[in-house]
Amino acid sequence: xxxxxxxxxxxxxxxxxxxxxxxxLAMLWSIGKDSTVLLWLARKAFLGHCPIPLVHIDTSxxxxxxxxxxxKYAQKWGLNLVVGQNKKALDEGxxxxxxxxxxxxxxxxxxLLQIMEQEGYTGLIxxxxxxxxxxxxxxxxFSPRNKDFEWDFKDQPPxxxxxxxxxxxxxxHIRIHPLLHWxxxxxxxxxxxxxxxxxxxxxxxxxxxxxxxxGCAPCTxxxxxxxxxxxxxxxxxxxxxxxxxxxRAQDQESTYAMQKLRAKGYM
Amino acid sequence: MGSNGHKEPQSGKQMKLVIVGHVDHxxxxxxxxxxxxxxxxxxxxxxxxxxxCDQQGKVFEFAFLLDALEEEQEQGIxxxxxxxxxxxxxxxxxxxxxPGHKEFLKNMVTGAANAEAAxxxxxxxxxVQEQSRRHGYLLxxxxxxxxxxxxxxxxxxxxxxxxxxxxxxxxTEFLNSMGxxxxxxxxxxxxxxxxxxxxxxxMTWYQGPTVLEMLDQFEDKLPEVNQPFRLPLQDVYKFxxxxxxxxxxxxxxxxxxxxxxxxxxxxxGTIKSIETWEVENKPTTIEASQSVGITLTEQIFVERxxxxxxxxxxxxxxxxxxxxxxxxxxxxxxxxxxYLIKLATQNVECEVAKFNKAIxxxxxxxxxxxxxxxxxDVAELTLRTxxxxxxxxxxxxxxxxxxxxxxxxxxCGGGIIxxxxxxxxxxKFRDEAHYRDSHWIxxxxxxxxxxxxxxxxxxMILITGKSGVGKADLAGKLEEKLFHQNFQSYLLDGRxxxxxxxxxxxxxxxFTDGEAVRRFGxxxxxxxxxxxxxxxxxxxxxxxxxxxxxxxIEPTPIVEIQVTSDQFPKGKxxxxxxxxxxxxxETAVQKVLDYLKDKxxxxxxxxxx
Numbered sequence: 001x002x003x004x005x006x007x008x009x010x011x012x013x014x015x016x017x018x019x020x021x022x023x024x025l026a027m028l029w030s031i032g033k034d035s036t037v038l039l040w041l042a043r044k045a046f047l048g049h050c051p052i053p054l055v056h057i058d059t060s061x062x063x064x065x066x067x068x069x070x071x072k073y074a075q076k077w078g079l080n081l082v083v084g085q086n087k088k089a090l091d092e093g094x095x096x097x098x099x100x101x102x103x104x105x106x107x108x109x110x111x112l113l114q115i116m117e118q119e120g121y122t123g124l125i126x127x128x129x130x131x132x133x134x135x136x137x138x139x140x141x142f143s144p145r146n147k148d149f150e151w152d153f154k155d156q157p158p159x160x161x162x163x164x165x166x167x168x169x170x171x172x173h174i175r176i177h178p179l180l181h182w183x184x185x186x187x188x189x190x191x192x193x194x195x196x197x198x199x200x201x202x203x204x205x206x207x208x209x210x211x212x213x214x215g216c217a218p219c220t221x222x223x224x225x226x227x228x229x230x231x232x233x234x235x236x237x238x239x240x241x242x243x244x245x246x247x248r249a250q251d252q253e254s255t256y257a258m259q260k261l262r263a264k265g266y267m
Numbered sequence: 268m269g270s271n272g273h274k275e276p277q278s279g280k281q282m283k284l285v286i287v288g289h290v291d292h293x294x295x296x297x298x299x300x301x302x303x304x305x306x307x308x309x310x311x312x313x314x315x316x317x318x319x320c321d322q323q324g325k326v327f328e329f330a331f332l333l334d335a336l337e338e339e340q341e342q343g344i345x346x347x348x349x350x351x352x353x354x355x356x357x358x359x360x361x362x363x364x365x366p367g368h369k370e371f372l373k374n375m376v377t378g379a380a381n382a383e384a385a386x387x388x389x390x391x392x393x394x395v396q397e398q399s400r401r402h403g404y405l406l407x408x409x410x411x412x413x414x415x416x417x418x419x420x421x422x423x424x425x426x427x428x429x430x431x432x433x434x435x436x437x438x439t440e441f442l443n444s445m446g447x448x449x450x451x452x453x454x455x456x457x458x459x460x461x462x463x464x465x466x467x468x469x470m471t472w473y474q475g476p477t478v479l480e481m482l483d484q485f486e487d488k489l490p491e492v493n494q495p496f497r498l499p500l501q502d503v504y505k506f507x508x509x510x511x512x513x514x515x516x517x518x519x520x521x522x523x524x525x526x527x528x529x530x531x532x533x534x535x536g537t538i539k540s541i542e543t544w545e546v547e548n549k550p551t552t553i554e555a556s557q558s559v560g561i562t563l564t565e566q567i568f569v570e571r572x573x574x575x576x577x578x579x580x581x582x583x584x585x586x587x588x589x590x591x592x593x594x595x596x597x598x599x600x601x602x603x604x605x606y607l608i609k610l611a612t613q614n615v616e617c618e619v620a621k622f623n624k625a626i627x628x629x630x631x632x633x634x635x636x637x638x639x640x641x642x643x644d645v646a647e648l649t650l651r652t653x654x655x656x657x658x659x660x661x662x663x664x665x666x667x668x669x670x671x672x673x674x675x676x677x678x679c680g681g682g683i684i685x686x687x688x689x690x691x692x693x694x695k696f697r698d699e700a701h702y703r704d705s706h707w708i709x710x711x712x713x714x715x716x717x718x719x720x721x722x723x724x725x726x727m728i729l730i731t732g733k734s735g736v737g738k739a740d741l742a743g744k745l746e747e748k749l750f751h752q753n754f755q756s757y758l759l760d761g762r763x764x765x766x767x768x769x770x771x772x773x774x775x776x777x778f779t780d781g782e783a784v785r786r787f788g789x790x791x792x793x794x795x796x797x798x799x800x801x802x803x804x805x806x807x808x809x810x811x812x813x814x815x816x817x818x819x820i821e822p823t824p825i826v827e828i829q830v831t832s833d834q835f836p837k838g839k840x841x842x843x844x845x846x847x848x849x850x851x852x853e854t855a856v857q858k859v860l861d862y863l864k865d866k867x868x869x870x871x872x873x874x875x876x
Contacts, residue, residue, distance in 0.1 A: 001490060001556060003280045012558035013501070013515050020502045020571060045513075047560050048544040049506040131352055140377075158373035158595055158678050160380030160409075163609045163671040165678055181361075183352060194545065 004190050007182055008041065013162065014141055014178040015045040018125055019052065021166040022174060026082065026116070027125040029054040031066040032214040033198055034127035037187050038179055040196050042125075043077075052125065053080040055115055059107040060090055061216035069199045084115025096218045107216075109266050113149055116173070123174035131183045135262050140165075141180055147171040151262060185237050192230045204228045280487055281352075281359045285379045287406065288388030289396035293419040297388065297457040298351055298362050299329025301478070304464035307353035329457070357483040372401075372643050373595040376681065379406060384413035384485040386478070391430050391454070392423040395437050397629040401643070403438070404628045407447045408591055408645065408683060410665050413485045415451045417478060422456040426469040444631065451481050490555035494518035495580030497659070497667050498527075498553070499611035500573045504560070511542050511560040512569065517611060517666035519580070520554040527563075527575040530657040531584040534573075536563035572613040574657045574667070582659050582667065586652045586698065587620065588687035592645065592672070593628070596679030599639040600646070600672070603705065608652060609678075610670035616653040617672075618702070623647045647685075653702060660684055696785065696818045703792075717798030721755050722872035725795040725823050726863070729813060730804040731840065732830035737849045738804040741830065744852045745859055746802050753872060757794055761787050761805035784812045788819030795823040800868075810838055824868065828859055 001009075018025060027042065027050075029035045042050045056070055074081040086094070089106040096103045116124065130137045140156055142164035157165040168174065179187070191198055204210040209222040210233075227233040286294045302308050320327045351362045363378035379385060385406050389399050406414055416438060424430040431454045442449055453462055454473050461467035462477045476484065496519030504511040521527065525538050541550050542560040553559045561575075576582055594600045600619065608617045624647040625637040640646045661668030661683035672680035718724050728745065730738045742758055749756035764787045769777050777783050787808075794801045808816070817825050829840035830849040842862050849855050863869040 006280070006556065009515065009556060009558045016501045016513055016558070044544055045558070046504065046506060047509070047511055047542050049504075051506065137351070156374070158377045158681075160377055160671065160678075160681055161666075161669055163678060163681075165676075167607075167673060167676045169676055 004186065004193055007186055008044065008190070010181060011038075011041045011178040012045040014164075014176065015042055015125070017162075017164060017166070018123070018142075018176045018178070019046070021164075022123045022176075024119075024121050025052050025123045025125060025176075026055045026119065026121040027052045028112075028127070029056050029070070029081075030127075030214065031056065031062075031070050031199060032127075033187055033191065033202060034129065034179055034182075036196060036198060037182075037190055038125065038127040039077075039079075040194060041178065050077070050079055053082050053119075055082045055084055055112070055119075055121075055124070057108055057111045057115070058083050058085045059111065059216050060085065061095070061107070061218055063201060063211075063214065063217045063220070065201055066199060066214065073197070082115065082119060084111050084118075086111035086114060096216070100219060103219075104266060105264060109149070109264060123176060125176045125178065127179045128177050129179050129182050129184070129187075136180075139175075139177055139180055141177055142166065143175040143177065144168060145173040145175055147173070149173060150264060151175075153262075185234065188230060188234045188237060192234060198230070202233065204232075281361050282384060282482070282485060282487065283361050283363065283382045284384050284386065284482065285363045285382035285411075286386045286388060287375055287379060287398075287402040288417075289390065289393070289398040289402075292388045292390040292393070292396070292399075293457050294388055296329045297386070297417065297419065297455075297463070297478075300457045300460055300463050301362065302351060302353050303329065304460060305353045305355060305479070307351075355479055355483055358487075360482065372405075375402065376405060376409070376593065376595065379411060380409050380681070382411070383488045384482070385411050385415075387414060387416050387449070388419050389416060389434055389438065391418050391420045391434065394434055395441070399438070400441055400631065401628040403442060403447070404445065404631065404645065405593060407445050408593055409681075410661065410669070410683060414447070414449050415453060415478075415481050416449045418452060418454045419457050421454045421461065421467075421470060422459050426454075426456075426467070428454075428470070428472045431473075441631075450484070451475055453478055453481060491518035491664065491666065492520055492555045494555070494664050495582070495659070496521045496527075496575070496577045497582065497611075497664060498559070498561075498575035499613070499657075499667070500529075500569060500571050500575065501612050502571055503569070509542060509562055510566075511562055512575070513558075513560045514575070514612065515558045516553050516555050518555045518664045519577070520552055521575075521577060522552040525577060528578055528581070529567075529569050529573040530576055530582050531655045532569065532573060534567045534569060536565045536567050536569075538562075539564045574611065574613075582657050583687055584655050584657050585687050585690040586655050586695070587649060588658070589623070589647065589649050589685050590670075590682040591647055591685055592640075592680050592682035594640050594642060594644055594646070594672075594680045596642060596674050596677065598674060598679075599641050600674075600680060602638040604674075605706070606679075607673040608650065608656070608670050609673060610656060610658055611667055613656055615656050617650050617656075619648050620651040621649040623649060650682075651698060651702075655690060658684055658687075660686070695781070696788070696815045699785070700819050700821060714796075714798065718870070721798050723754050723800060723863070723869045724867075725798050726800045726868050727791055727795060727816070727820055727823055727825045728800060728802045728828060728859070729808075729816075729825060730802070730828045730830065731813075731837075732846075732849075736830040736832075736846050738830055741828075741844075741849050741852065741855055742802050742804040745856050748856045748860070749800055754869065755797075755799045757799045757801055759787075759791060759794060759801050759803050761803065761808060764790055781815075784808065784815045785819070788816045791816065792820045792823075795820050800863075813838075824866075826859075826862070826866075826868070 029039060042052060086107050094103055094106045128136050138153055140159050144165065145151055201211045201214060204225045204227050208224060208226060210225045210227060211220060211222050214220060225236060227236045286297060288294055317327050353360055363382055387402060389395055418431050418434050435452045453475060454470055455462040455478060457463060461469060464477065464479050466477055497517045498514050499517060500512055501514045504513055521538060523538050523541060526535055527538060528535050538561050540562045541553055542562060543549060574582060602619045602622060605616055605618055608615050622638050625634040625640050626645045627634055628643065628645045659667045668684045670682055671678045730742050732738055746756045746758040765777060768786050772782055791801050827840040828842045828844060829836045830844050830846060832846045836843050842859060844855055
């Protein structure tokens with residue numbers, strides 16, 4: 001079995017465990033490559049269906065093509081799309097100039113909290129990977145959060161032999177991470193193999209720039225690149241030693257920005 | 268990553284490594300060094316960490332590369348299993364940096380259980396310590412077969428070969444006592460980069476492989492395709508017209524057309540199709556480590572927890588088995604408490620029937636006469652499940668021979684199965700009664716209070732004898748007489764249980780697999796618990812059945828009234844009536860009542876109603 005198939009089988013197993021063990025699950029779809037691969041894997045797991053609703057948190061600052069792409073494929077693939085937005089914070093003028101971590105917390109984390117409460121979701125499936133950054137490397141496949149979404153990274157459940165923590169005290173939320181063991185390169189190789197339609201913001205434009213990681217327009221930088229298709233991205237990644245999220249401003253805000261954001265419930 | 272002149276790896280398959288050992292013996296430093304020496308660090312990462320060190324007024328250490336969490340750097344210990352990727356010429360690796368601090372054993376176990384090979388670090392200066400042994404023991408318990416021992420900080424002992432050989436001898440003896448052999452002992456200095464990627468010039472006396480060379484010698488774990496077929500079901504999907512059984516093949520192979528037998532229910536079905544989505548060539552076989560979906564030709568009811576197998580290689584199905592268990596729970600693992608066992612996709616309640624050996628994992632000393640184990644300790648024990656569970660011995664098929672134990676909400680232990688008692692040899696009624704009684708929820712009204720009010724103890728009267736000797740008539744009269752004397756009597760015929768409670772079962776199986784006795788016994792148990800004198804007559808129960816019913820209603824007395832004209836009655840009935848005596852209902856009933864009064868079962872009312 002080749003390594004991509006092995007990764008696929010493991011993720012499918014986790015998705016099926018998630019679906020069987022939890023009611024009212026939602027899957028976060030950021031429109032980026034990881035959550036789009038995750039969606040693809042869900043359709044593999046459920047043999048062409050996606051019985052889990054997809055939640056997209058619209059900060060209103062997303063790059064416009066992302067919304068177009070989202071709506072096109074939601075319709076084409078017959079997805080149950082649920083869009084969440086922290087309208088109150090936006091009405092009060094929240095934006096990244098108030099501080100990046102403040103803005104991320106309000107528009108993303110709080111936006112997510114609101115839609116989860118509104119829809120009664122008790123668990124969330126996310127496409128985060130261990131190789132993205134240090135705090136994500138510490139994650140579990142099945143990771144509990146308290147009622148306020150807080151992550152106690154100091155006291156995490158043991159996870160062995162694919163036996164996951166599936167029983168919880170009342171009020172616990174669960175985060176499930178089926179892509180945890182994938183690398184950025186794996187994701188692109190899989191996109192290539194499966195011919196998954198991916199948003200073209202990842203491919204180099206005429207000015208020779210592309211996005212390596214997608215987020216809000218004001219806080220996501222593009223990189224210089226000649227990679228205009230999936231194959232060229234794979235070639236490019238094999239030679240790079242800069243980190244994937246180097247274009248994401250919130251990570252660089254302060255030394256422990258991501259740890260602080262994630263402890264409060266950030267993806 | 269990896270523009271270090273290395274060729275692209277030939278195999279894309281990643282090897283999962285775990286690094287274990289006592290706290291401060293240099294695990295994180297080794298990992299940091301491996302990353303740096305294979306040129307696997309993202310640009311800016313080293314500078315980023317150096318900046319943090321400056322901010323915190325510390326000298327840069329390789330360990331900081333891993334300890335990405337603020338907390339960890341302040342305490343100087345690794346909290347959790349972070350995963351780090353690097354690659355050699357041969358293949359990519361992911362290192363799980365398992366921490367050594369005792370409190371975080373569950374994290375070490377998480378890391379090691381998911382790894383294919385292990386490096387166990389021992390500090391040359393401090394020598395073999397508590398966790399050096401504990402981790403060694405756990406690696407063996409987790410089934411780790413590829414272990415190399417890395418003796419670190421050789422620079423602190425002046426690269427002295429003697430120090431190395433002394434540690435090697437001591438630890439080899441320890442591993443041998445468990446029947447484990449390390450693949451190699453490697454003297455290194457992670458801090459100085461000696462014998463990690465590059466050969467040390469200070470230890471020319473060592474001719475063996477460097478750490479990287481050793482890693483490349485470990486073998487990939489291959490799926491168990493040559494083992495017996497096991498497909499534990501995860502779920503059954505009916506999203507469309509197909510009824511798809513979903514699960515992951517844990518071992519072996521099967522193909523379309525194969526007849527599969529589901530354990531433990533023993534239902535049979537034929538694989539009709541292998542369902543996929545967006546796969547170019549439709550497969551006709553399924554094999555170990557694949558997550559699959561199959562349909563069957565027959566419409567049979569199977570569900571999560573059932574294990575599809577082939578007739579040629581049946582699994583073990585039983586309730587009682589021996590296991591080696593490690594415990595991570597805050598509360599002790601105790602005899603008599605109920606836990607949930609999760610094995611493949613089965614969830615079954617269980618309890619510890621017996622501690623065969625409780626062990627302090629840091630010394631491997633037996634803790635004598637101990638009916639529990641505390642956090643971080645291990646034990647050889649016998650577990651008993653509430654319902655039969657399907658498994659294999661760990662040494663036969665690892666995937667279906669290991670399990671975790673859940674206490675309340677938390678996974679608190681893990682174990683491997685080393686032996687079992689076949690189901691046929693288990694006194695299942697005794698087990699059932701024992702389990703039931705220990706979990707019975709009692710009301711405020713005690714048996715004594717009922718006996719005082721009723722004027723009698725609860726009892727079971729069984730009228731036995733050949734067919735046509737008048738048992739049923741006698742039973743009816745006895746019930747009536749007791750009733751008129753204001754006693755709580757109830758005629759419970761086995762037939763009534765069969766037509767009602769037994770209606771869900773195949774009527775032939777109802778008697779052959781013990782359900783007739785079990786269900787009758789459990790209903791009788793409720794009546795005697797309510798304080799009644801239960802009267803029964805049945806030709807379908809034999810003597811063995813009676814002793815089983817007796818087990819189920821213990822400690823309630825059973826009074827057997829045997830109606831027979833034989834000179835010697837069968838067994839040891841409490842009362843013997845000839846067929847003629849039994850036909851005279853009045854005297855026969857009186858004889859029974861006299862017996863009950865004599866035995867103080869009927870005590871008489873202490874007040875008038």
